[in-house]
Amino acid sequence: QAADFKLRAVANSNENDEDYDGLVVFKDFVESRSNGKVEVELFIGTQLCANGTECLQAVEDGSVDIYISTSGGAANMYPYVQVLDLPYILRDDRIAEEVLSGDFTREMRKAILKDSDDKIRLMTIGNTGGWRNFANTKRVVKTPEDMKGLKIRTVVADLPQELVKALGASPTPIPWPELFTSFQTGVVEGSKNGITDIMGMKFPEAGLKNVTLDGHAYMGALWYMSNESFMKMDEETRKVIVDGFDALQQATFASPKRKSIQAYADFKKAGGNLYVPTPADKAAFKAAAAPVYTWFQKNVKDGEKWFSLLSSEAEKAEKAVDAAYAADVN
Amino acid sequence: MTAMRKFLHLLETFNTYMLAFGRSIAWVLVALMVGTILLQVFYRYVLDSALPWPEEVARALMIWMMGLVAASGYRWGSFVAIDMVGEMLPGLLQRLLKLFLLALALVVLCQLFYLAIEFFQRGFRTRAASFHLSRAWIYLAMPVCFGSMLLVNIEMLLREIGRTFGDPDDYPEPPRPSLTVAE
Amino acid sequence: MLIFFLVIFLVLLLLGMPVFFAMLTGPGIMLYVEGMDRDIPLLFRNIYNGIDSFPLMAIPFFMLAGELMNQGGITMRLVAFSQALIGHVRGGLAHVNILSSMLFAGLSGSAVADTSALGSMLIPAMEKNGYSRKFAAAITAASSVIGPIIPPSGIMIIYAYTMEISVAALFAAGVVPGILVGLGLMGMTTLMAKRYDFPVAGRKSTPREKVTATWKAFFPLLTPVIILGGILSGVFTPTEASAIAVGYAMVISLFVLRSVRFRDLPDIFTRSAISSSVVLLLVGAAIAFKTVVSLSHAAEMMAEWTLSLSENALILLFLINILLFIVGMFLDAGPAIIILGPILAPIFIKLGVDPVHFATIMSVNLTVGLATPPMGLVLFVASSVSGEKVQTIARAILPFLFVEILVIFLITFIPAISMTIPRLLGLA
Numbered sequence: 013q014a015a016d017f018k019l020r021a022v023a024n025s026n027e028n029d030e031d032y033d034g035l036v037v038f039k040d041f042v043e044s045r046s047n048g049k050v051e052v053e054l055f056i057g058t059q060l061c062a063n064g065t066e067c068l069q070a071v072e073d074g075s076v077d078i079y080i081s082t083s084g085g086a087a088n089m090y091p092y093v094q095v096l097d098l099p100y101i102l103r104d105d106r107i108a109e110e111v112l113s114g115d116f117t118r119e120m121r122k123a124i125l126k127d128s129d130d131k132i133r134l135m136t137i138g139n140t141g142g143w144r145n146f147a148n149t150k151r152v153v154k155t156p157e158d159m160k161g162l163k164i165r166t167v168v169a170d171l172p173q174e175l176v177k178a179l180g181a182s183p184t185p186i187p188w189p190e191l192f193t194s195f196q197t198g199v200v201e202g203s204k205n206g207i208t209d210i211m212g213m214k215f216p217e218a219g220l221k222n223v224t225l226d227g228h229a230y231m232g233a234l235w236y237m238s239n240e241s242f243m244k245m246d247e248e249t250r251k252v253i254v255d256g257f258d259a260l261q262q263a264t265f266a267s268p269k270r271k272s273i274q275a276y277a278d279f280k281k282a283g284g285n286l287y288v289p290t291p292a293d294k295a296a297f298k299a300a301a302a303p304v305y306t307w308f309q310k311n312v313k314d315g316e317k318w319f320s321l322l323s324s325e326a327e328k329a330e331k332a333v334d335a336a337y338a339a340d341v342n
Numbered sequence: 343m344t345a346m347r348k349f350l351h352l353l354e355t356f357n358t359y360m361l362a363f364g365r366s367i368a369w370v371l372v373a374l375m376v377g378t379i380l381l382q383v384f385y386r387y388v389l390d391s392a393l394p395w396p397e398e399v400a401r402a403l404m405i406w407m408m409g410l411v412a413a414s415g416y417r418w419g420s421f422v423a424i425d426m427v428g429e430m431l432p433g434l435l436q437r438l439l440k441l442f443l444l445a446l447a448l449v450v451l452c453q454l455f456y457l458a459i460e461f462f463q464r465g466f467r468t469r470a471a472s473f474h475l476s477r478a479w480i481y482l483a484m485p486v487c488f489g490s491m492l493l494v495n496i497e498m499l500l501r502e503i504g505r506t507f508g509d510p511d512d513y514p515e516p517p518r519p520s521l522t523v524a525e
Numbered sequence: 526m527l528i529f530f531l532v533i534f535l536v537l538l539l540l541g542m543p544v545f546f547a548m549l550t551g552p553g554i555m556l557y558v559e560g561m562d563r564d565i566p567l568l569f570r571n572i573y574n575g576i577d578s579f580p581l582m583a584i585p586f587f588m589l590a591g592e593l594m595n596q597g598g599i600t601m602r603l604v605a606f607s608q609a610l611i612g613h614v615r616g617g618l619a620h621v622n623i624l625s626s627m628l629f630a631g632l633s634g635s636a637v638a639d640t641s642a643l644g645s646m647l648i649p650a651m652e653k654n655g656y657s658r659k660f661a662a663a664i665t666a667a668s669s670v671i672g673p674i675i676p677p678s679g680i681m682i683i684y685a686y687t688m689e690i691s692v693a694a695l696f697a698a699g700v701v702p703g704i705l706v707g708l709g710l711m712g713m714t715t716l717m718a719k720r721y722d723f724p725v726a727g728r729k730s731t732p733r734e735k736v737t738a739t740w741k742a743f744f745p746l747l748t749p750v751i752i753l754g755g756i757l758s759g760v761f762t763p764t765e766a767s768a769i770a771v772g773y774a775m776v777i778s779l780f781v782l783r784s785v786r787f788r789d790l791p792d793i794f795t796r797s798a799i800s801s802s803v804v805l806l807l808v809g810a811a812i813a814f815k816t817v818v819s820l821s822h823a824a825e826m827m828a829e830w831t832l833s834l835s836e837n838a839l840i841l842l843f844l845i846n847i848l849l850f851i852v853g854m855f856l857d858a859g860p861a862i863i864i865l866g867p868i869l870a871p872i873f874i875k876l877g878v879d880p881v882h883f884a885t886i887m888s889v890n891l892t893v894g895l896a897t898p899p900m901g902l903v904l905f906v907a908s909s910v911s912g913e914k915v916q917t918i919a920r921a922i923l924p925f926l927f928v929e930i931l932v933i934f935l936i937t938f939i940p941a942i943s944m945t946i947p948r949l950l951g952l953a
């Protein structure tokens with residue numbers, strides 16, 4: 013029996029990535045729970061479109077049904093999603109997961125639906141690659157002062173460049189495939205990536221040996237669906253889809269934690285230095301990064317609104333988690 | 343036939359001016375592209391602080407450069423094709439084959455032009471990553487590109503119709519500007 | 526049956542539709558027939574998406590640099606330099622033609638530019654010296670494929686862009702294979718020179734003449750040192766290096782050699798804009814075409830089929846070289862890489878072939894395809910430069926093609942030829 017709904021899902025990463033793990037869970041979930049009514053076809057990599065702007069436009073056109081981007085990937089289309097890139101707002105995994113499972117995501121869904129003429133529906137926000145940390149080829153960075161003068165690779169986007177500048181380093185846009193060589197030859201001296209990407213590209217072999225676990229940004233993964241494809245389903249099926257994305261979110265929360273164990277082990281084996289900043293160091297980083305908060309609120313559409321929403325949601329989550337500690341620890 | 347010849351002549355003249363206009367802007371864009379990247383090199387290596395915008399600006403200039411001269415390339419035969427089969431056919435058949443391929447290309451260009459207009463209109467919802475400009479103004483190069491190629495294609499098609507059903511000598515190639523290379 | 530788009534594409538291509546249109550028409554028709562309307566906008570978008578790329582920008586820049594050098598009489602100085610070195614041996618001008626191509630290759634990334642620049646100068650000179658015109662055209666075409674093998678290289682930029690690997694690594698891998706092709710062609714020329722009693726071009730140059738010729742070619746010869754030195758030592762990214770090449774070419778042709786005037790610049794810039802726009806559109810159309818290859822799952826089918834033939838990397842490499850050679854006869858190198866690279870490379874990388882090694886094999890093979898009929902760009906250009914028919918040149922080029930095929934197999938089965946330099950530089 014042929015499926016009633018054929019969904020085309022795209023992730024620009026590869027099959028070793030947590031995005032793929034999430035999609036496999038999603039595909040299995042919706043195909044089995046819908047009794048074959050829904051079929052999901054996966055296109056991994058850049059087969060149909062190659063980056064956030066291209067793929068989101070393809071979702072708007074109706075050529076792609078499901079897509080995942082990072083906040084950087086959607087920044088051209090919906091600049092305010094970069095709120096997730098603001099450093100040091102989400103304390104740890106538990107807080108991030110609490111916030112992203114709640115009303116924050118629903119608010120963002122509303123905004124994106126509005127800005128895309130009801131074409132793109134944010135389904136859920138998971139994780140891809142854990143946390144962003146500063147890594148460099150030169151020295152162990154313990155405090156913001158140690159960042160001074162380092163040439164740090166960023167993507168071509170203003171927020172990450174502002175952050176690097178705020179810390180006294182100099183942002184340098186380098187295409188991803190040239191990054192290995194650029195480390196080797198000193199065109200850049202550092203980057204801000206998750207550990208799995210660092211190990212996946214074998215950067216320690218190019219000299220990238222110092223990682224500071226400052227965890228400046230949670231690498232949120234925004235999962236979208238074509239609103240038209242979603243709304244034309246009956247309510248029963250829509251429920252299956254929503255549950256499918258929930259299962260996907262859980263899978264992408266879990267997958268990076270599992271994957272980073274091996275990556276950190278490999279990093280140490282390759283002679284890498286890991287520095288875990290003390291709470292005082294981290295407070296210093298947060299203070300040094302403060303200009304980025306101002307920049308975001310001033311320069312990004314509705315920046316103030318999103319900054320205060322994320323901050324208040326994070327506070328709420330911290331309270332909830334602290335309450336849970338009170339019950340669980342004692 | 344006479345009416346068509348008149349129309350073709352008009353179109354040829356229009357296209358000649360349009361293409362010359364496109365070329366006269368395109369070379370400036372090339373110069374700006376080079377300048378932008380050299381500026382970036384200067385900032386990065388001499389001043390040791392990279393600018394955020396040159397890469398994206400240079401890309402936009404490149405897209406516009408292409409959009410403005412693609413039709414010149416099309417009119418003067420830079421779009422390579424295999425002519426082996428055509429040359430083996432007898433004269434009339436060769437002409438008809440050419441007509442058929444030009445008509446097919448016309449359909450493709452119409453479709454591309456239509457989609458490019460849509461692309462441009464929707465581009466107002468996207469902004470450039472490193473400077474404050476709607477990406478629509480970059481996307482506009484695409485309707486310009488395919489629109490001008492479409493006009494050139496219509497010209498080529500009419501000329502080919504004329505050569506097939508009238509006296510080929512009445513339908514000479516439009517003069518080639520001295521600068522185009524024979525490729 | 527979406528997969529029929531391949532058939533329609535091939536038929537239209539053979540009937541003489543320009544590659545750009547054939548790559549869009551075949552998929553367009555089948556998407557329409559299959560009712561996959563929502564994919565037609567995707568096809569269009571990917572033309573744009575394919576072109577909007579920073580790494581690709583090196584192509585227009587290297588084209589412009591080549592154009593400036595050529596206009597600036599730099600080609601002439603390179604030829605004079607080659608002449609001073611090897612002009613006196615039997616078959617001298619044929620050797621000069623090859624050596625000039627190797628030197629020109631360090632400045633230019635395109636075989637077409639090489640053929641038109643060197644051909645327009647050397648073919649008449651060779652004819653005057655007593656060579657047949659078809660031989661002169663054939664050696665020009667055959668040696669011009671060195672252009673995109675020795676870096677910089679437009680074809681390698683396209684490969685690196687499509688497959689997301691480092692341009693620097695690929696450039697480094699091309700140096701020795703390019704020199705090998707040149708030496709191979711010189712070897713074949715030596716054999717033929719004895720057999721057909723080729724003329725010598727003149728007496729041996731005196732040391733003094735050699736010094737003068739070298740000095741005159743000094744600034745042009747410095748270009749590859751700047752470009753390659755800059756890229757390989759990692760000082761510049763490839764796109765930056767290409768812009769620097771333009772700047773350098775402008776400075777030496779405007780101020781040092783004074784062979785270009787300011788008022789020549791608009792024409793030079795326009796010419797390179799037109800040639801690059803054609804290449805860019807071709808890249809865009811190929812990216813769009815590749816989308817439909819993905820939608821039809823042709824890639825998976827082909828990968829499965831390939832692996833069903835054999836799981837031995839060496840046997841598969843042999844077969845793939847034959848396939849690539851045939852593809853190269855009909856398709857331009859750029860589109861062939863964009864369409865086939867993502868299908869073939871993962872198969873061989875899984876089988877343990879180094880990504881850079883495979884990239885070199887594929888790039889060199891498809892580059893040689895530029896000199897084979899029926900779709901041989903440099904044959905077309907050699908024909909228009911020399912006035913000799915394409916078919917005539919195609920026959921005269923056979924012994925040289927034989928040498929180039931031999932080099933392809935050497936590169937394939939001796940990885941050290943391409944991999945040594947990138948490994949020494951730590952790029953692979």
Ligand code: NA
Nearest residue numbers: 630633672677
């Ligand atoms: Na070259």
Ligand code: NA
Nearest residue numbers: 622626665668
């Ligand atoms: Na040559």
